[in-house]
Amino acid sequence: MTKLPQETRKKLGLVIDLDTCVGCHGCVTACKGWNTQNYGAPLSDIDPYGADPEGTFLNRVFNYEIAPKDGGPSQTVHFPKSCLHCEDAPCVTVCPTGASYKRVEDGIVLVNEDRCIGCGLCAWACPYGARELDRDAGIMKKCTLCVDRIYNDNIPEVDRVPACVRTCPAGARHFGDLGDPDSDVSKLVAERGGFDLMPEQGTRPVNKYLPPRPKDTLDKTPPKALETVAEEPTGFLGWLDKALERL
Amino acid sequence: MTRPENIQIETSPPISDEIRKTTCYMCACRCGINVHLKNGQVAYIEGNRDHPVNKGVLCGKGSSGIMQHYAPSRLRAPLKRVGPRGSGEFEEISWDEALDIAVSWLEPIRESDPKKLAFFTGRDQSQSFTAFWGQSYGTPNHAAHGGFCSVNMAAGGIYTMGGAFWEFGQPDWDRTKLFVLFGVAEDHDSNPIKIGIGKMKGHGGKVMGINPIRSGYNAVADDWVGITPGTDGLLILSIVHELFRSGKVDLDYLRRYTNAGFIVNEAEGPQKGLFIRDKDGKPLVIDQNTGKADAFDKPGVIANLAASHDGNRTVFQLMAAKYLSAEYAPEAVAERCGLTAQRIRNIAAEFARVAFEEEISLDVEWTDWKGEKHDKMIGRPISFHAMRGISAHSNGFQTARALHVLQILLGSVEVPGGFRFKPPYPKPVEAHPRPHAGVTPGKPLDGPHLGYPLGPEHLLIDDEGKAKRIDKAFTWENPFSAHGMMHMVISNAHAGDPYKIDTLFLYMANMAWNSSMNTGDVIRMLTDKDENGDYVIPHIIYSDAYSSETVAYADLILPDTTYLERYDCISLLDRPICEAEAAADSIRWPLVEPDRDVRPFQNVLVELANRMKLPGFTDEDGNAKWADYADYIQNHERRPGVGPLSGFRGKDGSKSGRGEANPNQIQAYIDNGGFWIGHIPEEAQFYKPWNKAYQDWAVEIGLYDSPQFYAFNLYVEPLRKMQLAAEGHGETQPPDNLRERIKRTMDPLPIWYEPFEDSNVDVSEFNVHALTQRPMQMYHSWGSQNAWLRQITGKNAMYLPKKIWEKQGFEEGDYARISSVHGSIVVPVALHEGLNDQTIWTWNAIGKRKGAWALDEKATEATEGFLLNHLIHELQPPKGDGMRWSNSDPVTGQAAWFDLRVKVEKAVPKPSEAQPVFPPIKSPVGKGPKVVARKI
Amino acid sequence: MHPAPSVIIFTSISGLGFGLLMWLGLGIPDFYGVASFGVFFMAYALSVGGLLSSVFHLGNKKNAIYAFSQWQTSWLSREGVLAVITLLVFAVYAIGRIFFALNLPVFGYVGAALALLTVFSTSMIYTQLKTVPRWNMAINPVLFLTYAIAGGALLSMQPTVAGVLILLVTVLQWAGWIMGDKRLLDTGSDKGTATGLGAVGKVRMFETAHTARNYILDEMVYHVGRKHSQKLRIIATLLIGVIPVAMLLLLPASMPMAIAVLVIHLAGVFTSRWLFFAEAEHVVSLYYSRG
Numbered sequence A: 001m002t003k004l005p006q007e008t009r010k011k012l013g014l015v016i017d018l019d020t021c022v023g024c025h026g027c028v029t030a031c032k033g034w035n036t037q038n039y040g041a042p043l044s045d046i047d048p049y050g051a052d053p054e055g056t057f058l059n060r061v062f063n064y065e066i067a068p069k070d071g072g073p074s075q076t077v078h079f080p081k082s083c084l085h086c087e088d089a090p091c092v093t094v095c096p097t098g099a100s101y102k103r104v105e106d107g108i109v110l111v112n113e114d115r116c117i118g119c120g121l122c123a124w125a126c127p128y129g130a131r132e133l134d135r136d137a138g139i140m141k142k143c144t145l146c147v148d149r150i151y152n153d154n155i156p157e158v159d160r161v162p163a164c165v166r167t168c169p170a171g172a173r174h175f176g177d178l179g180d181p182d183s184d185v186s187k188l189v190a191e192r193g194g195f196d197l198m199p200e201q202g203t204r205p206v207n208k209y210l211p212p213r214p215k216d217t218l219d220k221t222p223p224k225a226l227e228t229v230a231e232e233p234t235g236f237l238g239w240l241d242k243a244l245e246r247l
Numbered sequence B: 001m002t003r004p005e006n007i008q009i010e011t012s013p014p015i016s017d018e019i020r021k022t023t024c025y026m027c028a029c030r031c032g033i034n035v036h037l038k039n040g041q042v043a044y045i046e047g048n049r050d051h052p053v054n055k056g057v058l059c060g061k062g063s064s065g066i067m068q069h070y071a072p073s074r075l076r077a078p079l080k081r082v083g084p085r086g087s088g089e090f091e092e093i094s095w096d097e098a099l100d101i102a103v104s105w106l107e108p109i110r111e112s113d114p115k116k117l118a119f120f121t122g123r124d125q126s127q128s129f130t131a132f133w134g135q136s137y138g139t140p141n142h143a144a145h146g147g148f149c150s151v152n153m154a155a156g157g158i159y160t161m162g163g164a165f166w167e168f169g170q171p172d173w174d175r176t177k178l179f180v181l182f183g184v185a186e187d188h189d190s191n192p193i194k195i196g197i198g199k200m201k202g203h204g205g206k207v208m209g210i211n212p213i214r215s216g217y218n219a220v221a222d223d224w225v226g227i228t229p230g231t232d233g234l235l236i237l238s239i240v241h242e243l244f245r246s247g248k249v250d251l252d253y254l255r256r257y258t259n260a261g262f263i264v265n266e267a268e269g270p271q272k273g274l275f276i277r278d279k280d281g282k283p284l285v286i287d288q289n290t291g292k293a294d295a296f297d298k299p300g301v302i303a304n305l306a307a308s309h310d311g312n313r314t315v316f317q318l319m320a321a322k323y324l325s326a327e328y329a330p331e332a333v334a335e336r337c338g339l340t341a342q343r344i345r346n347i348a349a350e351f352a353r354v355a356f357e358e359e360i361s362l363d364v365e366w367t368d369w370k371g372e373k374h375d376k377m378i379g380r381p382i383s384f385h386a387m388r389g390i391s392a393h394s395n396g397f398q399t400a401r402a403l404h405v406l407q408i409l410l411g412s413v414e415v416p417g418g419f420r421f422k423p424p425y426p427k428p429v430e431a432h433p434r435p436h437a438g439v440t441p442g443k444p445l446d447g448p449h450l451g452y453p454l455g456p457e458h459l460l461i462d463d464e465g466k467a468k469r470i471d472k473a474f475t476w477e478n479p480f481s482a483h484g485m486m487h488m489v490i491s492n493a494h495a496g497d498p499y500k501i502d503t504l505f506l507y508m509a510n511m512a513w514n515s516s517m518n519t520g521d522v523i524r525m526l527t528d529k530d531e532n533g534d535y536v537i538p539h540i541i542y543s544d545a546y547s548s549e550t551v552a553y554a555d556l557i558l559p560d561t562t563y564l565e566r567y568d569c570i571s572l573l574d575r576p577i578c579e580a581e582a583a584a585d586s587i588r589w590p591l592v593e594p595d596r597d598v599r600p601f602q603n604v605l606v607e608l609a610n611r612m613k614l615p616g617f618t619d620e621d622g623n624a625k626w627a628d629y630a631d632y633i634q635n636h637e638r639r640p641g642v643g644p645l646s647g648f649r650g651k652d653g654s655k656s657g658r659g660e661a662n663p664n665q666i667q668a669y670i671d672n673g674g675f676w677i678g679h680i681p682e683e684a685q686f687y688k689p690w691n692k693a694y695q696d697w698a699v700e701i702g703l704y705d706s707p708q709f710y711a712f713n714l715y716v717e718p719l720r721k722m723q724l725a726a727e728g729h730g731e732t733q734p735p736d737n738l739r740e741r742i743k744r745t746m747d748p749l750p751i752w753y754e755p756f757e758d759s760n761v762d763v764s765e766f767n768v769h770a771l772t773q774r775p776m777q778m779y780h781s782w783g784s785q786n787a788w789l790r791q792i793t794g795k796n797a798m799y800l801p802k803k804i805w806e807k808q809g810f811e812e813g814d815y816a817r818i819s820s821v822h823g824s825i826v827v828p829v830a831l832h833e834g835l836n837d838q839t840i841w842t843w844n845a846i847g848k849r850k851g852a853w854a855l856d857e858k859a860t861e862a863t864e865g866f867l868l869n870h871l872i873h874e875l876q877p878p879k880g881d882g883m884r885w886s887n888s889d890p891v892t893g894q895a896a897w898f899d900l901r902v903k904v905e906k907a908v909p910k911p912s913e914a915q916p917v918f919p920p921i922k923s924p925v926g927k928g929p930k931v932v933a934r935k936i
Numbered sequence C: 001m002h003p004a005p006s007v008i009i010f011t012s013i014s015g016l017g018f019g020l021l022m023w024l025g026l027g028i029p030d031f032y033g034v035a036s037f038g039v040f041f042m043a044y045a046l047s048v049g050g051l052l053s054s055v056f057h058l059g060n061k062k063n064a065i066y067a068f069s070q071w072q073t074s075w076l077s078r079e080g081v082l083a084v085i086t087l088l089v090f091a092v093y094a095i096g097r098i099f100f101a102l103n104l105p106v107f108g109y110v111g112a113a114l115a116l117l118t119v120f121s122t123s124m125i126y127t128q129l130k131t132v133p134r135w136n137m138a139i140n141p142v143l144f145l146t147y148a149i150a151g152g153a154l155l156s157m158q159p160t161v162a163g164v165l166i167l168l169v170t171v172l173q174w175a176g177w178i179m180g181d182k183r184l185l186d187t188g189s190d191k192g193t194a195t196g197l198g199a200v201g202k203v204r205m206f207e208t209a210h211t212a213r214n215y216i217l218d219e220m221v222y223h224v225g226r227k228h229s230q231k232l233r234i235i236a237t238l239l240i241g242v243i244p245v246a247m248l249l250l251l252p253a254s255m256p257m258a259i260a261v262l263v264i265h266l267a268g269v270f271t272s273r274w275l276f277f278a279e280a281e282h283v284v285s286l287y288y289s290r291g
């Protein structure tokens, strides 16, 4: 039912480190692979080998450039984006069928595919483009936070994390309870100044992003200049003699 | 209505019936994968957490391997060409017929003139096996793709320090504090670099990216140095200048472990520039303690870098004289490099600061090559990695050398926090083989095809100076072409220079498309006919697993399996999966049966060898030694007790490295997750070239048969030998037209010279550099057959820097004509601000030929996507004397892809498709399905 | 937003239908028997047809019944429920008039109110969306209602009332357009807030996530050029208001003329609805657009 819970027992979500993401798309295809075989209908690809392919992906990695305010060289940031499992999820309340819901136990926002009519309204309501209507199944698809992995007794305990987190080679994706201030992810967010996307939309996302660390600092805070021991080979030989003696 | 708390979902569904562990082959990184099977079918692929390479993670390609495995482009049966070459018209035939045809071409020339076969393998991961086959067959014309890929990096490293970056070494990720990347977009060490960068950032380390383009690793780099292409050598030598000026070099390291203290003969004559040696041929140093000249490796001897001997100076003094010169001062090079002098000074100061002020020390005792005991391992936590950005230039060998010399001056090779080799490296150049080309009809070649020449005597030229190999490797044009020169094979075979061949046998190389330096020209050569109407290259056999562009140009196709359907062996005999702490190797094994009439290529080679009774494959009684490749992997011995796989040797599988063949070895690998790992003892982890414990361990596991201690070569004597020849000394003399070039480019100390294209074309007209980069999620041309990956990158644009974008008034959606001296393309453009302003670039190998890869002819890859290769050429434009030099490094023959110079003009009106357009080829496998929604 | 024909037809036609029902509920025109069958038929055809058209928009029709379940939270659900109740209430009212020449004004008035509520709910499906700032304005429900009532007035053959309402719609519509033009800016959302990277500097798209199409792009990242939309606004103005009012004022009343006015007005409504979707910027486009 599309009323949002007052409070969820946990706030499971992802923390994505924009300083480390190298943009390899590992999380994109791992997600596609896992979610094609598991929860709900497979993520389809229409015209996959044709002129105009279009497939369903629950996670996509964008690329932005930033022209820094302080005039340094342009920066490039890889930007993965999936559902942020918002606390005030507008996608849930607009849903006419009750297919969209937010779980009370962990805050995961899910689509009940047995209910969904594929009207698309939830996707319209999401500011982040985190929902995609599967063209083959006609059903709304979104990141499930791998709800069928994280509690799954059939996989080893270390692997009970989302597929995208497990695969990320750069360690740029973290998973945990953001409702618990003592969790690793909460501490990381506090330490690194994690932020919300489009806070002005009032969605209160659970997922957080860690900002890139300051870049191009070498010329701004240069190391101590190297002192000259010799300008030419003869002087250098003199220095060398002494230096070798000191060893 | 059900309230959310009452909605029941299955949070613990069964995942699969079975997990099989093997090795990824979506690229050459060779990560370990867990393949989940359902109903006997491949359902899901994830990383193997226990695997030394990837520790559980997978990149974008690896995670989409399932779509490669099910790709509609997979070849289905052997094919015999029925239409003209290039049409794509084939008829499916049986394997028997296919093998008969192949033998009917191969056997007669083996009996008459084995060099009429050119057997070249591309992105081959069984090189020790394919080379063994080539050697048994008896042709000198064999190599893999290294010559056009990164031989500068490999050779620069081997000659300098007995190992290279590439897959042969890695930073000490746990301890390094500054990681400097030169010209790397992705590289073979794909996941380890990503894991490493993540790890470094986690512990507060910094990354510096030296690259004209800011994307990928260079985007996450803390500092980006947007250098102008082709000038890295200059930047590095300027840093070296700064280090000499300030005395910031690791003198103790240099005098102990390198040839910095070797005495160089400075007297005029045939010995000039060579080391002064004792009667055993050992280079001399002046001992710091006794002041006497002694063999460099004698116990107790420590070289005095400041000494001289009969007026002859040490290498180190020659270096000081050279690099202190004003031509390398930051002010002198900054503009050329596209940087400021201050920035260069800051970079040098930062390198020195990290190396010497952040020195680390491990309390680990070890004994060095001279028997001296050390109670600590001193670490310099600065590490480097470089790849094709420096190697794919015509000055790449010397640039790679310069970079290694810089690392050595900082004392940061094989030390904690620095760069470390992976077994079987370090391995001095002397321990590598020399190249061979001794042909006897009906007999095997007289030795391995490839190797590292140590002087003119090792060149593969006949008495008239003519090349013995079809690719002209190991000639005066490129004497140290240690990986062969695959990019020259087709043009030389077409020209009949140095001779004509009969059969071109290719494996896993898309030579009729992205693998060629000039695609259109190569297509012309492959289809060209002589006056009798016969093809100039009479027979072409090709093994591919997919419907690539090159398939259309072969007469006979031997279809391979996918990587989940065959045995493979990633062996310590060629390019293993080792880590700096451990030796490791791995296998692939058939997890599923092919549903098509295809065979693993290595099995086909065994069958061909057996039919021809090739010596290496046949026992004394004339019987086949091996039934198939798996049999070979398990039972072949290169040297007694040493075979393709190092793990689980000995009858009962209890031995590592050395041991008799184990009949259950492959099963042992399977049971162990597809790989074997043997850890290096703790006291042997660093200082490996000079560490007794390491050398003993290496001998024990069979990496070599006796310890191979050596000194790093700041000064490379074999280069000097080539120069001496060019100066007129010695019996083997280069042709006159090459003398000057050899003298200039084969300097025994690193130098920088302008990339050849810069001197051969009008740089005021062709005023920008054009580059390609590998997208992380695509592997060369094969990514496009993958339905998931092609949605990510299904077309490419030419990225232009802001300066060009604004000056020429480009807007989104525009096309530009990009021209080089060799041709022009008309392609979509886009803006990239994080870009050196004299550089444009695009993603590599996204453009596809219409009809290939089971894609629709209107696929964006074929209508908007494009190759840069139409603008490149394997030859430089003619010089004043009408000679055309090959577009390669003069030392190694490495293809100089990134020397390319172009001009950019707005294309109005824009064309309906990116230009040039080639006619479609007929797909031998049909087209892919209209919808894929595969849940197993 | 992608101007999908199904939703354009749905909102325009069903609006018209419920607008007509509203007048019928008020007893205008005061028909009974066959004549009343005609007008009710028209009203039902329009409102039900519109609703059916919206069903074409659904990816998975077999679950459609659940769409009535979430009336407590979802405007789409409310709209469905209200539409059904409205049609049921009017069924009683219509049956009375058609078959029994019986006027049940309570059903009429309640029905009229429900019809307006239905149109209001329809408008709220869009208005509630903070993600589409151009829709997220109080004037939109007013516009939807005015469109419905004006169209209903035309259909219920009240030239003067219709004329006045049409003029009102036209003026309101211009106000809506002008207010809408700066809505996105007012939200404060830009690439900087979307990516959270605005603090570092000016953010621009370098490479989109996938070069291939996707649902979000198709559905939400539709773009009409400024010039094109200005042109369409003028055309819409002429069709909705200017021409019909001129015709009503200048030409003698006749059936063909009434039909012509209706058709022209309808064309205007479609045009403005097309613009309503096509011009609406979804904030997700901040992730996708260059510049």
Ligand SMILES: Nc1nc2c(c(=O)[nH]1)N[C@H]1C(S)=C(S)[C@@H](COP(=O)(O)OP(=O)(O)OC[C@H]3O[C@@H](n4cnc5c(=O)[nH]c(N)nc54)[C@H](O)[C@@H]3O)O[C@H]1N2
Residues within 6 Å of the ligand: B027, B028, B149, B150, B182, B183, B184, B185, B186, B187, B188, B189, B190, B210, B211, B212, B213, B227, B228, B229, B230, B231, B232, B386, B387, B388, B389, B390, B393, B771, B772, B773, B774, B775, B776, B777, B778, B779, B780, B898
């Ligand atoms: N995902 C993926 N991985 C691959 C491959 C693949 O196709 N896809 N291919 C594999 C193969 S065969 C190879 S050889 C390796 C190659 O691995 P890389 O060496 O990473 O190859 P490129 O992508 O060609 O990247 C070359 C880099 O050098 C930069 N560059 C070019 N010229 C200069 C220069 O003069 N100076 C500096 N400093 N930089 C320069 C370019 O901007 C680019 O970033 O990758 C291997 N790994």
Ligand SMILES: Nc1nc2c(c(=O)[nH]1)N[C@H]1C(S)=C(S)[C@@H](COP(=O)(O)OP(=O)(O)OC[C@H]3O[C@@H](n4cnc5c(=O)[nH]c(N)nc54)[C@H](O)[C@@H]3O)O[C@H]1N2
Residues within 6 Å of the ligand: B122, B123, B145, B148, B149, B150, B507, B508, B509, B510, B511, B514, B515, B516, B543, B544, B545, B546, B547, B548, B549, B550, B560, B561, B562, B563, B601, B772, B773, B779, B780, B781, B782, B844, B845, B868, B869, B897
């Ligand atoms: N412009 C430009 N061009 C370049 C480069 C560049 O940087 N810029 N880089 C160059 C470099 S370094 C390289 S290494 C080359 C690489 O270029 P190629 O060697 O052409 O590499 P691929 O495109 O991967 O082609 C290898 C072929 O192997 C086939 N194949 C894949 N898997 C299998 C298998 O399991 N079995 C068999 N039998 N075949 C298989 C593929 O279908 C494909 O046809 O490109 C070179 N070309």
Ligand code: SF4
Residues within 6 Å of the ligand: A082, A083, A084, A085, A086, A089, A090, A091, A092, A109, A125, A126, A127, A128, A129, A130, A131, A142, A203
């Ligand atoms: S990100 Fe979008 S889909 Fe996910 S909870 Fe928030 S609003 Fe809903």
Ligand code: SF4
Residues within 6 Å of the ligand: A094, A095, A096, A097, A098, A099, A100, A111, A115, A116, A117, A118, A119, A120, A121, A122, A123, A139, A140
């Ligand atoms: S598409 Fe499905 S989940 Fe989304 S609002 Fe409609 S019914 Fe609900």
Ligand code: SF4
Residues within 6 Å of the ligand: A030, A031, A032, A034, A035, A058, A059, A082, A083, A142, A143, A144, A145, A146, A162, A163, A164, A165
């Ligand atoms: S959590 Fe699972 S569903 Fe969500 S993006 Fe990651 S892999 Fe995809």
Ligand code: SF4
Residues within 6 Å of the ligand: A020, A021, A022, A023, A024, A025, A026, A027, A028, A061, A078, A080, A167, A168, A169, A170, A171, A172, A173
């Ligand atoms: S897998 Fe990790 S590094 Fe790769 S794109 Fe995703 S978040 Fe970035």
Ligand code: SF4
Residues within 6 Å of the ligand: B024, B025, B026, B027, B028, B029, B030, B031, B054, B057, B058, B059, B060, B061, B062, B063, B190, B191
């Ligand atoms: S780096 Fe990626 S593609 Fe290459 S072997 Fe590893 S997982 Fe496979």
Ligand SMILES: [Mo]
Residues within 6 Å of the ligand: B148, B149, B150
């Ligand atoms: Mo390569």
